[in-house]
Amino acid sequence: MNKHLAIVPAVLLGCLPVAAHADHITVTGAAGGAVTGAIVGGPVGAVIGGVIGAVIGASVEAPPAEVITYVQSQEVEPVYLSGDLVVGATLPEFVVLHPVPQDVYVAPDGRVYAYAVVNGHPVVVDVQTRAIVAITS
Numbered sequence: 110m111n112k113h114l115a116i117v118p119a120v121l122l123g124c125l126p127v128a129a130h131a132d133h134i135t136v137t138g139a140a141g142g143a144v145t146g147a148i149v150g151g152p153v154g155a156v157i158g159g160v161i162g163a164v165i166g167a168s169v170e171a172p173p174a175e176v177i178t179y180v181q182s183q184e185v186e187p188v189y190l191s192g193d194l195v196v197g198a199t200l201p202e203f204v205v206l207h208p209v210p211q212d213v214y215v216a217p218d219g220r221v222y223a224y225a226v227v228n229g230h231p232v233v234v235d236v237q238t239r240a241i242v243a244i245t246s
Contacts, residue, residue, distance in 0.1 A: 169197050169242050172222050172233045179213045180224040180231050181245050187226040199239045
């Protein structure tokens with residue numbers, strides 16, 4: 110029985126890289142989820158975390174060019190956080206988000222973007238989820 114349990118995670122982990130090549134954001138989500146899952150639940154947690162991370166990571170949409178351009182031109186006080194800065198990560202509540210003005214961009218679906226400077230990098234954030242949707246240079 111234990112041999113079968115060890116084979117299933119190995120087979121599923123082997124499938125992740127194939128799916129991951131389809132979308133760069135999915136790679137980040139799957140990889141981040143797999144690492145987190147492995148830390149919490151070992152090999153089985155890695156598989157489950159990778160799948161969940163891929164789903165969450167795939168749902169992050171990059172903001173339009175005018176939002177990126179605006180954010181890159183702004184100077185705000187940076188905040189420094191531990192851990193990796195990746196698309197799909199959520200920012201803690203204490204990080205001050207600066208809204209992108211409506212004269213810069215209004216999303217047809219009502220989505221509101223904000224920005225912050227995290228670890229020296231300007232990031233665009235979905236206000237509703239506080240998820241990073243883009244890391245700019």
